[in-house]
Amino acid sequence: MSAFLASNAELIITIVKIALLLFIVLTVNAYLTWFERKVVAHMQSRWGPHRVGPHGLLQPLADGVKFLFKEDPTPAGVDKFVYYLAPLLALALALTSISIIPFGPNPIRLFGHDVYLGIAPPDLNIGILALFAITALGVYGVALAGWSSNSKYPLLGGLRSSAQMISYELALTMSVVGVLLIAGSFNLTDIINVQAKHPERGILGWNIFPQILGFICFFIAAVAETNRVPFDLPEAESELVAGFHTEYASFKFAMFFIAEYTSMITVSSLCAIMFFGGWLSPFPASWTFTHYLPSVILIPAGLWLIWDGIRYETIFGKIILPGVGTVLTVAGIALLLSNLQFVNEFIQAPFWLLSKILVFLFVYVWMRGTLPRFRYDQLMAFGWKLLLPLSIANVILTSFVILKWGAQ
Amino acid sequence: MTPQLLIFFVLAALAVLGAVSLILQKHPIHSALSLIVVMVALAGLYLLMGAEFVAAVQIIVYGGAIMVLFVFVIMLLNAGIEEHTSLSKFAGPPGLLLVVALAGFLAATIARSTGTVQAAGQTGAMASTKGISSMLFRDFVYPFELTSFLILVAIMGAVVLAQREKS
Numbered sequence: 001m002s003a004f005l006a007s008n009a010e011l012i013i014t015i016v017k018i019a020l021l022l023f024i025v026l027t028v029n030a031y032l033t034w035f036e037r038k039v040v041a042h043m044q045s046r047w048g049p050h051r052v053g054p055h056g057l058l059q060p061l062a063d064g065v066k067f068l069f070k071e072d073p074t075p076a077g078v079d080k081f082v083y084y085l086a087p088l089l090a091l092a093l094a095l096t097s098i099s100i101i102p103f104g105p106n107p108i109r110l111f112g113h114d115v116y117l118g119i120a121p122p123d124l125n126i127g128i129l130a131l132f133a134i135t136a137l138g139v140y141g142v143a144l145a146g147w148s149s150n151s152k153y154p155l156l157g158g159l160r161s162s163a164q165m166i167s168y169e170l171a172l173t174m175s176v177v178g179v180l181l182i183a184g185s186f187n188l189t190d191i192i193n194v195q196a197k198h199p200e201r202g203i204l205g206w207n208i209f210p211q212i213l214g215f216i217c218f219f220i221a222a223v224a225e226t227n228r229v230p231f232d233l234p235e236a237e238s239e240l241v242a243g244f245h246t247e248y249a250s251f252k253f254a255m256f257f258i259a260e261y262t263s264m265i266t267v268s269s270l271c272a273i274m275f276f277g278g279w280l281s282p283f284p285a286s287w288t289f290t291h292y293l294p295s296v297i298l299i300p301a302g303l304w305l306i307w308d309g310i311r312y313e314t315i316f317g318k319i320i321l322p323g324v325g326t327v328l329t330v331a332g333i334a335l336l337l338s339n340l341q342f343v344n345e346f347i348q349a350p351f352w353l354l355s356k357i358l359v360f361l362f363v364y365v366w367m368r369g370t371l372p373r374f375r376y377d378q379l380m381a382f383g384w385k386l387l388l389p390l391s392i393a394n395v396i397l398t399s400f401v402i403l404k405w406g407a408q
Numbered sequence: 409m410t411p412q413l414l415i416f417f418v419l420a421a422l423a424v425l426g427a428v429s430l431i432l433q434k435h436p437i438h439s440a441l442s443l444i445v446v447m448v449a450l451a452g453l454y455l456l457m458g459a460e461f462v463a464a465v466q467i468i469v470y471g472g473a474i475m476v477l478f479v480f481v482i483m484l485l486n487a488g489i490e491e492h493t494s495l496s497k498f499a500g501p502p503g504l505l506l507v508v509a510l511a512g513f514l515a516a517t518i519a520r521s522t523g524t525v526q527a528a529g530q531t532g533a534m535a536s537t538k539g540i541s542s543m544l545f546r547d548f549v550y551p552f553e554l555t556s557f558l559i560l561v562a563i564m565g566a567v568v569l570a571q572r573e574k575s
Contacts, residue, residue, distance in 0.1 A: 082437065125536075129464035133451075136472025140444070140479070147437060147483045155483065162480040166473065173468075186537065 009113055017119050018099070025098055029261040030060035036365045043369035054309070054317030064254075072250035075149065082148035087248065087255035090141025094259035094266070097134040100127055101269045102189050104279055104349040117350065127188040128180070131270065132173060135225060139165040141259065142227065142244050149247035157243030160233045160376065167383040168224040168231075174391035175217035178398035179207050179274045192278035199285035206277040211398070215275040217391040222267040224383065226260065228364060230371040233379060268360035269353070276356050279349035291344055294351040298332030301325075416456055423449035436482045440475060447471040461537045 034049065034056060041048030049056030074083065099119035107114035116122050124130065139162055146158015183191040191207075198205050208215055224231035235243030245256045272278055283290040302325040309321025335344060374382065426445035433439045447470045454463035544552050 079435075079437070082441070085441075126460040126464045129461065129468070133464045133467035133472070136468045136476075137444075137448075139472070139476050143476070143479055143483065144437075144441075147479075155486075159480070159483055162476055162483070166476055166480070169472070 013113060013115055025262060029258050032261050034060050039365045040369045054312055054321050067251050067254040070250040075247045077150040079148040082144050086141050086145035086148060087252045090259040091255040093134050093138045094262035097131055097266045098262060100131050103353060122189045126186050128186045146244035151247050153240045154244050154246045157235060157240050165225060168221045171217055171383060171387040171391050172221035172225055174395060175214045176274060177395045178211045178214040181398050181402055188273055191274055195277045196280050202284040203282035208275045211275060213394040217387055219271060221387060226263045226267055229368040230373050264364055268357045271360050272353055272356035279353040281352050291348060294347050295332050295335035298328045302328030419449045419452040440478045440482060444471055444475050
C-alpha cells in the first residue's frame with residue numbers, strides 16, 4: 001500500500017487537489033448566488049434572502065436541495081443525446097478552466113512533495129492559451145442547449161450566444177496581447193512575476209497602468225463571454241423567457257447556473273492575474289508590517305460579527321454569528337501574537353489574490369444591479385466597431401513602446 | 409504500456425471513431441459534433457508530442473472558431489436530416505472502393521516500414537511559440553504575407569457578395 005502511494009504520489013496529490021478545488025469552487029459558487037442576491041437587493045433597497053439561516057446564509061443550501069429534488073421533465077421532440085450533453089459540456093468546461101489558475105507562488109511541503117496551490121503545474125507554458133482554448137469550446141454548451149431543446153426561444157438564445165461569443169472572442173484574445181508582450185510568456189506565473197520586477201513600486205508595477213486600454217477591452221469582452229448583464233442576450237428574460245435554458249429544469253438547469261458562476265470566478269481571477277498583479281501585495285516589498293494585514297483584518301471582521309450577532313432576532317443567529325465572530329477574532333489575535341511567521345508569509349499570496357477576485361466578482365454584481373441590457377445590433381456594433389479596433393490599437397501601441405524603450 | 413502510449417491509443421481511437429461517426433451520422437449537427445471530437449482528439453495528440461502551442465491553437469481556431477461557425481450556420485438554416493439525391497446513392501460503391509484502396513495502401517506502407525515506430529517525443533524548440541514565430545516571420549515571411557493577402561482578398565470578396573444591391 002505504501003509502495004503504491006509512494007510511486008503514484010503525484011497522481012494522488014493531483015486527484016486530492018481536484019477534489020478539494022471542486023469542493024471549494026462549488027461552495028463559493030453557492031455563496032456567490034447569495035452574495036449576488038444580497039448585493040443587488042441592497043442596491044434596490046430590499047433585504048434579499050434573510051429567512052433561511054442568519055442573514056439568509058443557508059439559502060444556497062436550500063436552493064441546492066430544491067434543485068436536486070425538483071421534477072426533471074424532458075420535453076417532447078428534443079434531441080436526447082445533445083439535450084443531455086449540453087449542460088454537461090457547459091459545466092465540465094467551466095470547471096476545467098479554473099484548474100489552470102495558479103493560486104499562490106510557494107509550494108507547501110507535504111510528505112516530501114512540493115504541493116503547489118492550483119492544479120496545473122506552475123510551469124505550464126501555454127497557460128493563458130489553454131484557458132482561451134477552453135473558453136472557445138464553452139460556447140457549445142449554450143449553443144447546443146438552445147438547438148436541442150426543439151423550441152423557438154432557446155433556439156434564438158443559442159443563436160445569439162454563438163454570434164456574441166464569436167464576436168467578442170476576437171477582442172478578448174487581442175486585448176491580452178499587450179500583457180503577453182510585456183511578460184514575453186503565456187505562463188500565468190511568469191505574467192505575475194513580471195509585475196513584481198521592481199518590488200519597491202508595489203501597486204505601480206502592475207500591468208493595469210501600462211495596459212489600462214487592454215484591461216478595459218478585456219473586462220468588457222470577458223463579461224460578454226460569460227453572458228452576464230449587460231451582455232446577457234442569450235438568456236434575456238424579457239424577450240426570450242429564459243433563453244437557451246428555457247427547457248431545462250431541476251439539476252440540468254443548476255448545471256448551467258454553476259457553469260456561469262464558475263466562469264465568473266475564472267474571469268475575475270484572470271483580471272486579477274493579468275492586470276492587477278495576481279497574488280502580489282499592493283504595497284512596496286520593504287513595508288513588511290503590511291504582511292500582518294490578513295491577520296489584522298480578521299479581528300474587526302470577527303468583532304463586527306459578534307456585535308451584529310448579539311442584536312440578531314433569531315436565537316439561531318444569536319448563537320452562530322457571535323460564535324463565528326469569536327473564532328475569527330481569536331484566530332486573528334493568535335496569528336498576530338504567536339511566532340507563526342511562516343503562516344503569515346504563506347497566506348499573503350492567496351489573501352491578495354482572493355481579495356482581488358472578490359472585488360471583480362463584486363463589480364460583476366454591481367454591473368448587474370446598474371446597467372440595462374444592450375440591444376442586439378448595439379451589441380454587435382460595440383464588439384466589432386469599437387472593442388476590436390481598440391484592442392488592436394492597444395497591441396500596436398504596446399509593441400511600439402516596447403520596441404522603442406524596451407519592456408519596463 | 410506507458411501512460412503516454414495509453415493516452416495515445418485513447419486519443420487515436422477517439423479521433424478515428426469521431427471521423428467515422430462524422431460520415432455515418434444522419435443529422436448535420438451530429439456530424440459537426442463528431443468533427444469537433446476529431447479536432448479535440450488531434451489537439452490532444454499534438455499535446456502528447458510536446459507541441460503545446462499547436463495544440464492550443466488547434467482547439468482555439470478549429471475546435472472553437474471554425475466549428476462554432478459550422479454549428480451556427482446549421483442552427484441558423486435549421487438544416488434537417490440529410491437528403492439522398494439519386495447521385496449520392498451512386499456515390500456509395502466507388503467510395504467504398506476508395507476506402508479499401510487507401511486502407512490497403514496505408515497497411516502496405518506500414519508493413520514495409522522497418523523497425524518499430526518511434527515516439528515523436530519532445531519536438532522541443534521547433535514547436536515552441538518562439539520557434540514557430542521566428543520561422544513564420546523570418547524564414548517564410550513572404551509566403552506568410554502572401555497568404556494573409558489572400559485571406560484579405562477573400563474577406564473583401566465576402567463583404568462585396570454580402571452587400572445589399574444599391575437601388
